[in-house]
Structures are given as C-alpha cells and as structure tokens.
Amino acid sequence: MEYQEAKEKFISTWGSxxxxxxxxxxxxxxxxxxxxxxxxxSMEEIMEELKISRGNTSMNLRQLMDWGIVTKELIPGKxxxxxxxxxxxxxLARHIAKERSRREIKPVIKILKDVSSIKDDGTAxxxxxxxxxxxxxxLAETADTMMNRIVSQDQNWLTKSLLKFIK
Amino acid sequence: MEYQEAKEKFISTWGSxxxxxxxxxxxxxxxxxxxxxxxxxSMEEIMEELKISRGNTSMNLRQLMDWGIVTKELIPGKxxxxxxxxxxxxxLARHIAKERSRREIKPVIKILKDVSSIKDDGTAxxxxxxxxxxxxxxLAETADTMMNRIVSQDQNWLTKSLLKFIK
DNA sequence: CTAAACTTTCAATAATTATTGAAAGTTTGT
DNA sequence: ACAAACTTTCAATAATTATTGAAAGTTTAG
Numbered sequence: 001m002e003y004q005e006a007k008e009k010f011i012s013t014w015g016s017x018x019x020x021x022x023x024x025x026x027x028x029x030x031x032x033x034x035x036x037x038x039x040x041x042s043m044e045e046i047m048e049e050l051k052i053s054r055g056n057t058s059m060n061l062r063q064l065m066d067w068g069i070v071t072k073e074l075i076p077g078k079x080x081x082x083x084x085x086x087x088x089x090x091x092l093a094r095h096i097a098k099e100r101s102r103r104e105i106k107p108v109i110k111i112l113k114d115v116s117s118i119k120d121d122g123t124a125x126x127x128x129x130x131x132x133x134x135x136x137x138x139l140a141e142t143a144d145t146m147m148n149r150i151v152s153q154d155q156n157w158l159t160k161s162l163l164k165f166i167k
Numbered sequence: 168m169e170y171q172e173a174k175e176k177f178i179s180t181w182g183s184x185x186x187x188x189x190x191x192x193x194x195x196x197x198x199x200x201x202x203x204x205x206x207x208x209s210m211e212e213i214m215e216e217l218k219i220s221r222g223n224t225s226m227n228l229r230q231l232m233d234w235g236i237v238t239k240e241l242i243p244g245k246x247x248x249x250x251x252x253x254x255x256x257x258x259l260a261r262h263i264a265k266e267r268s269r270r271e272i273k274p275v276i277k278i279l280k281d282v283s284s285i286k287d288d289g290t291a292x293x294x295x296x297x298x299x300x301x302x303x304x305x306l307a308e309t310a311d312t313m314m315n316r317i318v319s320q321d322q323n324w325l326t327k328s329l330l331k332f333i334k
Numbered sequence: 335c336t337a338a339a340c341t342t343t344c345a346a347t348a349a350t351t352a353t354t355g356a357a358a359g360t361t362t363g364t
Numbered sequence: 365a366c367a368a369a370c371t372t373t374c375a376a377t378a379a380t381t382a383t384t385g386a387a388a389g390t391t392t393a394g
Contacts, residue, residue, distance in 0.1 A: 006285045013278045036296045089302045111180045118173045129203045135256045220354045
C-alpha cells in the first residue's frame with residue numbers, strides 16, 4: 001500500500017468511525033487530515049483535500065474548536081488562518097472523553113436520578129421502574145466518574161492505568 | 168413526578184441516548200420498555216406503548232436479539248411470542264461492550280494496523296502517517312483489550328474494577 | 335476610508351436513515 | 365389439508381441530518 005492509498009483509507013475509516021465518538025463524518029475527516037499532516041492547513045487546503053464546500057469546512061472546523069481538539073494557528077505574514085489538531089493521542093482521548101461526559105453522559109445521569117426518585121406508590125411497576133433506573137444511574141455514575149478521573153490525570157496516567165487494569 | 172411521566176421520560180431519554188451506545192432510537196426505546204416492564208411483552212403491546220408500526224417493531228426486536236440483549240419467551244398455552252430483555256445492568260453492559268468491540272472497534276484496529284504498516288519511504292509525510300496511526304492503533308488496542316477483559320469476567324468484577332479504579 | 339482577502343451564516347437541496355403498511359410467509363390447531 | 369393467528373419482508377415514503385453556495389459579515393493593508 002502506498003502513501004496516498006493509506007492516507008485515504010485512514011481518513012475514510014476514521015471518518016466513518018465518527019459516530020463511535022459522537023461527531024459527524026466531515027468533522028472526523030477534517031480532524032484525521034490534520035492529525036497526519038506535517039504542517040498546519042488552511043481552509044482552502046482542507047476543502048481541496050476532502051472535496052467539501054467552504055461552508056461545510058468552516059462549520060465543522062468551528063465544532064472541532066468547540067470540542068477543544070483543533071486550534072487556529074496564525075502564521076506571521078500570512079492573511080489566511082491555519083489549523084492544527086492535538087497530535088498526542090492521549091491528550092486527544094482526554095478531550096473527547098471530557099466533552100462526551102459533559103454533553104451527553106452527565107445530562108442523562110441527571111434524568112436517571114430524577115426518574116429513580118419518584119414516589120414509591122407501592123405498585124409493582126413503580127417499584128420496578130425505580131429499581132431499574134437506579135441500577136442504571138449507579139452504573140452510569142461509576143463509569144462517568146472513572147472516565148473523569150482518567151481525563152484529569154497527568155500525561156501518562158491513562159496508559160499506566162489501562163495497563164494496570166489489564167494485568 | 169408520577170409513574171407515567173417518569174416512564175415516558177425514561178424511555179425517551181434512553182431512546183435518544185441510543186447513539187451513545189450505537190443503536191437506533193426505536194431499538195433503544197423497545198429495550199427501555201422491556202427493561203422496566205414487570206412481565207414479558209408481546210409485539211402488540213410494544214407497538215401500542217411506543218406507537219410504532221408492526222414492521223418496525225419486528226425489525227428492531229430482531230436486531231435486539233442479534234445484539235443478544237433481548238430474548239423470545241414462549242408462554243405456555245399462548246400463541247403469541249413474548250419478549251424480555253436482560254435485566255441485570257452489568258450483564259447488559261457486557262453484552263453491549265462485547266458487540267461494539269466486535270462490530271466496530273476490532274475492524275478499525277485492523278485497518279489502523281494495515282495503514283501503520285506501509286513501507287517507510289523516508290519522506291516526512293509518510294513518517295508522520297505511520298507514527299500517528301501507530302499511536303492510535305496502540306491506544307485503541309489497549310482500550311479494546313481492557314473492555315474485553317471486563318466483559319469476560321464474573322458477575323461483579325466490573326463494579327469491583329471500576330471502584331478500584333476510582334480509589 | 336476603501337477595497338481586497340478572507341470567513342461565517344443560513345436557506346435551499348441532497349443524502350442518508352428510519353418508518354410504514356400491506357403482501358407474503360410461517361406456524362398451529364382442528 | 366385448511367384456515368386462523370401470528371410474524372417477516374421490503375418497496376414506498378417520511379423524517380432527519382449533512383452539505384452546498386452565494387450573500388452577508390469581518391478583518392487587514394494601504
């Protein structure tokens with residue numbers, strides 16, 4: 001496999017995997033492209049490489065910046081804006097985990113808590129609802145806490161923890 | 168909040184969260200409904216509760232069975248088929264983790280391996296592609312291995328591990 | 335201040351994904 | 365074997381989500 005083929009394969013695979021970490025295809029592809037680029041890229045270059053429109057590029061770059069995994073880079077003497085992504089996979093994983101927790105998991109935990117706190121009227125179905133949502137709440141909370149511990153640690157704590165876990 | 172409201176809130180929240188664990192809305196809603204039901208439900212009952220068509224119900228129940236989290240229950244003397252879901256949250260988490268690994272993560276790891284194994288032609292861009300995809304590959308593999316360890320353990324290992332992790 | 339260079343916005347459109355419902359298929363009881 | 369009771373399939377349609385592109389907005393250089 002040659003460079004060009006490998007590059008395309010990587011971008012399309014990582015792009016279609018976007019759903020796994022909760023972002024859309026274009027967003028994931030832009031991030032992929034920056035991830036393997038040796039230098040910051042301009043909007044023009046991104047549009048050209050991925051064959052997507054200016055509007056699409058602009059919107060998705062913004063979202064990536066909101067996620068905290070892409071940053072604007074101003075190159076002295078140039079008018080255009082350039083973009084780079086976090087290059088360290090662990091740092092990347094941390095950002096993503098943190099954002100997903102904040103955007104999706106925390107709000108759901110809140111609702112599970114509310115639902116599992118309704119008044120027990122003594123009927124079997126109410127008891128079941130309370131019991132099951134409480135179990136889900138506890139599991140979600142434990143997993144979320146774990147994730148947040150991981151993301152708040154120093155550089156190599158993630159790998160160390162995972163390895164410890166495996167052994 | 169009364170039972171009915173709490174129930175609807177739970178089903179719709181869990182349903183919209185489907186994307187988080189990689190299944191569609193109807194699938195997630197059917198699973199939610201079964202999860203808090205005190206008895207097995209027939210297709211009729213599911214259609215009625217969720218206001219979805221017979222075809223939709225049939226297809227999504229099948230997918231849930233493929234995922235291994237819903238099972239057909241034959242009630243003696245009755246013609247209809249009834250359905251139940253795994254009621255233990257930990258068992259549920261295990262099934263889901265295992266399926267996602269098999270369906271999505273493993274195939275991506277394979278491609279990352281292929282891409283990171285291309286011949287190093289000495290150029291900076293090839294070196295960068297190899298380096299970055301290798302880093303992703305290693306992270307993905309570690310995380311996947313961890314997940315699979317978790318899912319292959321006895322009943323309470325998950326909670327114990329998570330707690331250990333947190334402390 | 336003005337014009338050129340560049341970015342953002344957003345209504346229209348395209349692409350994708352989910353849902354319906356009726357016909358075809360299957361199973362069971364008599 | 366037949367018919368009733370039930371489930372599955374799948375082409376048509378609806379709903380949702382992503383993408384475009386051109387107009388409006390912004391920034392910078394002179």
